[in-house]
Amino acid sequence: MEQREFEKLLDQVVANLNTELASHGIFTSAKEFEQRVRQIIISFVGTHGVEVDFSPHPHAFPDIAVGKFGVEVKFTLHNTWRSVANSIVESTRNNDIVFIYIVFGKMGGTPEVKWASYDESVIHVRTTHVPRFEVEINPKRSLFKEMGITYKVFSQLSVEEKMKYIRRYARSRLKPGERLWWLEDQPEPEHSLPLEVRLYTSLSHEEKRRLRAEAAILSPKVVSPSRTRNKYDDAVLYILTYHGVICHQARDLFSAGSVALRSNEERGGIYIQRALQDIEHEMYDAAMRLEDALFVEYWGSTYHPRERIKVWLCMADIHAQGWVPSEVLFRKV
Template sequence: MTEADFEALLSKVAYQLTVESQRDLFKTSKEFETRVREVLTETGSGDMNIDFDPHPHVFPDIAIGSYGVEVKFTTNDTWRSVANSIFEGSRNSSVENIYVVFGKMGGSPEVRWGKYDDCVIHVRTSHVPRFEVEMTSRESLFKKLNIEYKDFSVLPADEKMRYIRQYARARLKTGERLWWLEDSSDQEHSLPFQARLYMNLDQQEKRRLRAEAALLCPQIVKPSRGKNKYDDVVLYLLTYHGVLCPQARDLFSAGSVALRSDSQRGGNYVRRALQDIETEMLEAANRLENALFVEYWEKSVRPENRIAEWLARADSFAEGWKPSEVLFLNRESHNTSHPR
């Protein structure tokens, strides 16, 4: 069967299913997918050999020789739907050309078909990045990525993620951050199923998270009147650790943290809070993955140079004091030496 023959078959199938849906709506995705298989069998040649009981997670849903059909269904009045994972771990290896048959039961019921690579228009970056398809005239995601789907689909997972990260970063608005930063498929990161409140964490974890956030966000040393200086701290804790901190300023300027190592009141509470977690910040500088520094500092920095880079950035933010004159004065003993 040629590509033109298969597409002509899909046109007949879509037309028949549209007529049927306008006469009697399909109620569920399972009912619709079963009927797609039946109409393909009835309309096509007798040797199509369609499997009516495939593995529930196989991609695409229907395999017909080298052709495949992914079935999408909605009871809403929309032509847009979440599709499969970008990693396509359960892809049928015999399928080379994939199409979408989409049943829209909301509004005016209709069934359409399209080439899969033309219909994929976006990636939804949830726990597992997933394609989104739309059956209207929109620019294909793969045109935006400047790679053809057939080439993208055979890339290793880490190569796919490089394309998707670049696409996602280009769409970020001011103040937004990516939560998925892995450089390779074996560096999996996922959020906890339940968000946690910062105040309920044990002291050791609080210190570790405060140190990570302080390291990535040196703007916390800005004067108290500085706007949005804690925004990135809040976003980091929430998007990377699933930790909600309603009062972010208390992480570094409250007496409960600033007076921990020196009970005398007054002075620069942010400076004193940072002095108290220097050891944890040094450890974080050596431990955190480079992708985080690319994300938050917009540059790659080697672990041994990160404290020096942080001090330079903090000096540019602070007013009335110079972090490099009072913080990390003994860092050479922690394997992070770098001349100031």
């Protein structure tokens, strides 16, 4: 099968998937969507004597191998064509594959499935546990063009050589006062740090509210009494490791007068309660949109977005003393 022929096959695969969306509704999980993509592909290529593995290694890249062609499947319940992709190391890449494509299922907004060339879809590098590509369907820019190298050449480099390109790219994006955090030639698989570091005090008012809300949702123990040791550790570490923001004074996040008295300057009451009431809507938004992996890491389990506020209130009630979060928070949200 030639490249153009395979791309026509992808047109058919995507057309079938969009027809199914229109007639049967959205897919509800990434696993379900990936398996359906695999089933439709095999229905087309089976007549060519090409086999498709229905039980690949869970970390294989790309997800679906079709001879010399590969398909990386991306899925989201949100209204976005952007997603975090594979590690830049590509240690689990199938070396028999020459051409890689993305089949992306977007279930949010107007549900739709599209396909694209993988190398043309990579737009950025971000870090979770290791530097990972970020992809977007029909992007306005290309990471590899910005780095001055093709994906084909980049993928064949050693890790040390790849990191030189990544550091150079990261430096080109730094703003005044920002510094690179990641300086190693070898990414550390258990380390989770962004490429840039900023000070919390330098952020805009809106970004401060958003980060405080995310940190509060992931760390219910911020409601603990003032003398509780390490009550802010998880919140501060989340903001540092996930957003690359350093907060020198943890109390500035929730219990300082500047946040507790923002909506009402009258002193008194429980400052942490007043601070959280002020960002209730941002906390609700964070509970709805933050990825499952964060809740597994910070809560120890995953919950449906609609259940997260209820679960958070249960945990917060256990930590709080002198007030009951479930009686005063999220009453109108």
